[in-house]
Amino acid sequence: MAIVTYRDALNQALREEMQRDPDVFLMGEEVGVYQGAYKVSRGLLEEFGPMRVVDTPITELGFAGVGVGAAMVGLRPVVEFMTWNFALLAIDQLVNSAAKIRYMSGGQVGVPAVFRGPGGAALQLGAQHSQAFESYYAHIPGLKVVMPATPADAKGLLKSAIRDDDPVVFIEGEMLYNLKGDVPDGDHVIPLGVADVKRPGRDVTIVCHSKTVSVALKAAEQLAEEEVDAEVLDLRTIRPMDTQAVLSAVGRTHRCVVAEEGWPFAGVGAQVVDVIQREVFDELDAPVLRVTGADVPMPYNKHLEKAAKVDPARVVAAVHAVLYRD
Amino acid sequence: MAGTAAPRARTRRSGLDPARADEYRGWLRQMVLIRRFEEKAGEAYSLGKIGGFCHLYIGQEAVAVGSLAVLRSDDYITCSYREHGHALARGIPARAVMAELFGKAPGCSGGKGGSMHLIDASLGFLGGHGIVGAHIPLTTGMAFAAKYRNTDQVAVCYFGEAAVNNGAFHEALNMAALWKLPAIYICENNRYGMGTALERASAIYDISERACSYDMANEVVDGQDVLVMHAAMERAVERARKQKHPTLLEVRTYRFMGHSMSDPIHGHYRTREEVEDQRKRDPIAVWSQRLIEDGLTDQPAVKALDKEIVEEVEDAYRFAEEAPDPEPGELYTHVYANP
Numbered sequence: 001m002a003i004v005t006y007r008d009a010l011n012q013a014l015r016e017e018m019q020r021d022p023d024v025f026l027m028g029e030e031v032g033v034y035q036g037a038y039k040v041s042r043g044l045l046e047e048f049g050p051m052r053v054v055d056t057p058i059t060e061l062g063f064a065g066v067g068v069g070a071a072m073v074g075l076r077p078v079v080e081f082m083t084w085n086f087a088l089l090a091i092d093q094l095v096n097s098a099a100k101i102r103y104m105s106g107g108q109v110g111v112p113a114v115f116r117g118p119g120g121a122a123l124q125l126g127a128q129h130s131q132a133f134e135s136y137y138a139h140i141p142g143l144k145v146v147m148p149a150t151p152a153d154a155k156g157l158l159k160s161a162i163r164d165d166d167p168v169v170f171i172e173g174e175m176l177y178n179l180k181g182d183v184p185d186g187d188h189v190i191p192l193g194v195a196d197v198k199r200p201g202r203d204v205t206i207v208c209h210s211k212t213v214s215v216a217l218k219a220a221e222q223l224a225e226e227e228v229d230a231e232v233l234d235l236r237t238i239r240p241m242d243t244q245a246v247l248s249a250v251g252r253t254h255r256c257v258v259a260e261e262g263w264p265f266a267g268v269g270a271q272v273v274d275v276i277q278r279e280v281f282d283e284l285d286a287p288v289l290r291v292t293g294a295d296v297p298m299p300y301n302k303h304l305e306k307a308a309k310v311d312p313a314r315v316v317a318a319v320h321a322v323l324y325r326d
Numbered sequence: 327m328a329g330t331a332a333p334r335a336r337t338r339r340s341g342l343d344p345a346r347a348d349e350y351r352g353w354l355r356q357m358v359l360i361r362r363f364e365e366k367a368g369e370a371y372s373l374g375k376i377g378g379f380c381h382l383y384i385g386q387e388a389v390a391v392g393s394l395a396v397l398r399s400d401d402y403i404t405c406s407y408r409e410h411g412h413a414l415a416r417g418i419p420a421r422a423v424m425a426e427l428f429g430k431a432p433g434c435s436g437g438k439g440g441s442m443h444l445i446d447a448s449l450g451f452l453g454g455h456g457i458v459g460a461h462i463p464l465t466t467g468m469a470f471a472a473k474y475r476n477t478d479q480v481a482v483c484y485f486g487e488a489a490v491n492n493g494a495f496h497e498a499l500n501m502a503a504l505w506k507l508p509a510i511y512i513c514e515n516n517r518y519g520m521g522t523a524l525e526r527a528s529a530i531y532d533i534s535e536r537a538c539s540y541d542m543a544n545e546v547v548d549g550q551d552v553l554v555m556h557a558a559m560e561r562a563v564e565r566a567r568k569q570k571h572p573t574l575l576e577v578r579t580y581r582f583m584g585h586s587m588s589d590p591i592h593g594h595y596r597t598r599e600e601v602e603d604q605r606k607r608d609p610i611a612v613w614s615q616r617l618i619e620d621g622l623t624d625q626p627a628v629k630a631l632d633k634e635i636v637e638e639v640e641d642a643y644r645f646a647e648e649a650p651d652p653e654p655g656e657l658y659t660h661v662y663a664n665p
Contacts, residue, residue: 025474051474057504062463062497069467069481072452073402075474077467096457097464105445106436107660109452141661165663240665 001184007177009151010040013158014078016187018048021076024162027054027063028080028117037082038118038177064090064115068097068167071113076162081117084133084171090115091136098167099142114161116170118177119147120211120261121298124305130298132262134209137169138239138271144168144192145238149213151181153236156190164192173211195242197249201231204319205249205256207272209235212259212291212310219315230319238268243275250276254285255322259315264292286322291315342553342620350613350622351631353395353552357387357610358632360411362639363420364583367410367427367441370643371587376427380441383411385582388609389514390415392555393482393575396563402450402468402481404461407442408514409454412484418446420642430649437652438660458519459485459492462511466498469509473570480508480566487576488519490533499574503540508566510559511574514549516581521595534576542574549579550607553616580604 004012018024025048030037032045032055045053056063060081067079081087087094098111121130138145144166148154154172161168198213199220208216213234220230233249235241250256256276258269269290276288294308320326342350364382371380383390390412394403405412413423418434426433427441434446435454443454452468455461465483472479489495490513502509513533517524525531537544543565547558555577562573582605584590592598617623 057497057500059497059501061494062466062501065460065463065494065498066467066470066501069404069464070471070474071467072464073468073471075471092457092460093463096460097455101445101453102663103660104435104439104443105447105453105660106433106438108435108445108447110663112663144662 001182003180004151004183005177006151006154006172006179006181007038007040009155009183010158010172011042011044012183013155013162014041014044015047017159017162018044018052023074024076024078025052025054026078026080027056027067029056029058029082031055031080036080038174040177041080060086060089061093064093065097067113067115068093068111071111071167072101072109076112078114078116078162081115083117083129083174084119085129085131087115087117087133094137094143094167094169095140099140103142110165111167112165114158114168114170116158117172118174119171120173121305121309122174124300124302126300127297132260132293134171134238135262135267138268142167143239145171146192146236147171147210147238148236149176149210149234151179152183152188153190153196155183156188157192157236159187159189160192168192171210175211190236193237193240193242195245196234196236197231198234199230199232201229201253203229203253203255204322205231205233205253206259206315206319207233207235207246207256207269208259209238209268211261215310215312216259216315218312219319222312222316223319228319228323241271243279246272246275247279250280251283254283256288257291257315257318257322258288259291259310261293261310263295264290265295267292286324289318289322291318342616342622344622347622349395350617353391353556354610354613354617354623355631355635356391356415357552357613358635359420359638360387360390360414361610362632362635363414363423363642364410366639366643367424368583368587370427375647376441377429378440378442379407380427380587381408381585382583382587383408385604385608386514386516386549386579387411388552388555388613389512389549389577389579390484392552393512393559395556396559397480397482400450401479402452402465404452404465404468405454405484406458406461406486406489407454407456408486409444409484410441413444413446413451413454416446416449416451418444418449418451420638421645422446424642424646425649428646428649429651430646431652432649436656438656459489459494461485462489462494462498465511466502466507466509469502469507469572470505472508473505478508478567480510480563482510482512484512484514486519487513487515487517487524487533488522488527489513490536491527496539499537499540499542499572502572503542506570507572508570509572510562510566511572513574513576514579515576516579518581518585518595520585521589523595532576534574537574542572544574544576547575547577549577550609550612552609552613
C-alpha cells in the first residue's frame with residue numbers, strides 16, 4: 001500500500017497496462033510532448049515512444065473516430081479528451097460508431113476502447129468548461145460509464161476499463177487529480193459494475209459518485225455529530241449500474257438521498273430513484289430526494305458558482321428532509 | 327463546368343491484354359451481378375419485403391468492382407450506406423446480402439444491420455455506415471492500426487461527394503497525411519448529395535483539389551470505365567502499401583436511380599434528359615462492348631452470363647424470403663461483449 005495521488009494512480013494504470021499489452025496505446029491532445037494537459041500521461045512518451053503515445057491535432061471528432069477504427073480491428077486505444085466538455089464534438093463517434101458496431105454487425109466487430117478525461121466543474125471556468133455529462137453517455141446501450149472517486153478506484157477501474165472488450169467512457173475529475181489516498185500494490189484491478197460502500201451507516205443511504213463522494217462523506221461527518229448514521233454508497237460505475245447494492249442499502253436504511261454534480265433533468269439520480277421505487281417501494285419510509293447541480297449553465301462569478309454546486313450543507317438538508325427533521 | 331453531365335475524366339484507349347481475359351470477364355460478371363441484384367432489391371422494396379431506407383448502386387458498379395479487385399483479402403474496407411455493390415464485389419455471397427436486406431437471421435449482419443449496415447469481418451468488410459462522413463475517421467484508424475502493427479495492409483474508405491463538406495472528412499484526411507498512413511479515400515462523386523448538386527454545396531468543383539490541403543496524392547478518375555478505375559486504384563494501393571502514403575481518388579460517376587427508393591429518378595433536381603445522357607455511359611455497356619471489340623467475349627456469352635446471374639439473384643431472393651427471422655432473444659444479444 002502506498003499513498004498516491006489520483007493523477008499518479010491513473011498514470012500507474014496506464015503504464016502498467018501498456019507494459020502488459022502491446023495493443024494498448026494512448027492518443028489525444030497534448031498527451032505526449034506536453035506530458036498531458038493535467039499530467040496524467042507524464043513520462044509515458046519517453047517510455048513507450050510516439051507510436052504508442054500519440055499527440056493529435058485538436059480534432060476531437062477525428063481522433064475519437066481514429067480510436068474507434070483502430071479498436072474495430074483489434075487495438076485497444078485509450079483516447080484522452082482534454083475535458084469531456086470538448087468531447088461533445090466527438091459524441092457522434094461514441095454514440096453512432098463505438099456503441100453500435102457490435103450490435104449492428106450481429107456481434108462480429110467490437111470496440112475495446114477507453115475514452116477518458118476530466119468531467120464536471122473545476123473552479124470558475126465558466127459555462128462551457130463546467131459540465132457533467134455522465135447521464136448523456138449512460139443513456140446509450142453499448143457504452144459503459146465509469147467514474148472513480150478515489151486514487152485506488154481510479155487505478156483499479158482504469159485497468160479494468162482497458163481490459164474490457166466494450167467501449168468505456170471513463171470520466172475523471174479535474175478537482176480530484178491532486179487527491180491523495182492509499183493504493184494497493186501490485187496488479188490492482190477493480191471490476192466494472194460494482195458499487196462500493198465508502199462509509200457504512202444505518203439511518204440513511206447517500207448514493208453518490210465521483211466528486212459527490214467526498215461531499216457525501218463530509219455531510220455524513222456533520223450528520224454523525226447529530227447522531228445520524230449515514231451510509232455513503234459510491235456507484236463507481238454508472239452503467240452497468242450496481243442496482244443490487246443500491247437496493248440492499250436502501251433496504252437496510254429505508255431512507256435515501258441521491259447526490260450528483262450534473263443537472264437534475266433526466267440525471268443519473270433519476271435512474272436511481274426509478275429503480276428504488278420500483279423494486280423496494282415498501283421499504284421506503286420517505287420519498288427519495290435528489291441533490292443536483294443547479295439547473296442553469298455554470299456562472300463564472302465565484303459566489304454564484306458556489307451556489308450552483310452540490311455541497312455538504314445541501315446534502316445534510318436533504319437527509320434532514322428524508323428523516324422528517326427540521 | 328457546372329453543366330449537367332458528369333465530367334469525363336481521363337480515359338485511355340489501348341488494346342486489352344488477352345492474358346488477363348479471365349480477370350476482365352470477372353469484372354463484367356461482378357458488375358452485372360450488382361446490377362441485377364440491385365434491380366431485384368428495388369423490386370423487393372416495392373413489395374414491402376425490404377424495410378427502412380434502401381439506396382441502390384445502379385450506375386456506379388465500375389467503381390466498387392474496379393477498385394476492390396486490387397485489394398488483398400486482409401485489407402480493410404468501409405463504406406457509406408450505399409454499399410450493396412461493394413459488399414457483393416468484396417465477395418459477401420448474394421444470399422447473405424439479400425437476407426440482410428430482408429432482415430433475416432442468415433444475413434451477413436444477422437438481420438440486425440439492414441441495408442445500411444452490411445458487415446463481414448472475415449472479409450475485412452467493416453460497414454455499411456449511416457452517418458455521412460463518420461466512417462472516414464474510422465478508416466484512418468484502421469490504417470493507423472496497420473502502421474502500428476507494421477503490416478502492409480491498407481484501409482479503403484468509400485463515400486459520396488457530399489461527405490467532403492463534412493468536418494470528419496477534413497479531420498480524417500489531415501491525420502492520415504500527417505502520420506503517413508496507408509489509407510485510400512475514394513470519393514464517389516455521383517454529382518448529387520441526395521437532391522443537392524455538387525456546385526450547390528461545395529465551394530470548389532474539383533474535389534480532388536481538397537487533397538492539396540493535406541499535401542496528399544490525388545487523382546480524378548473516370549468511374550464509368552472499370553479499367554481506368556482499376557489502374558488508378560493500383561497506383562493508390564502501391565502508394566499506400568509500399569510508400570505508406572494516403573491517396574484521395576475523386577471518382578466521377580453517376581447514380582442512375584434516385585437517392586433512395588422514395589426519390590424518383592428525375593424530377594426536382596435533375597432532368598430526364600440529363601439522366602438519359604448519363605445512361606449512355608452505362609459502365610456495364612461500356613465494358614462489355616470493350617471486351618467484345620477486343621475479342622475477349624461475344625454477345626452470346628454476355629447474354630449467357632446475364633442469364634446465369636439472373637438465376638443467382640433469383641436464388642438469393644428465394645433464400646432471403648424463406649430464411650428465418652432472428653430469434654426474439656436476439657433483441658438483447660450483441661449489445662455488449664461483457665454485459
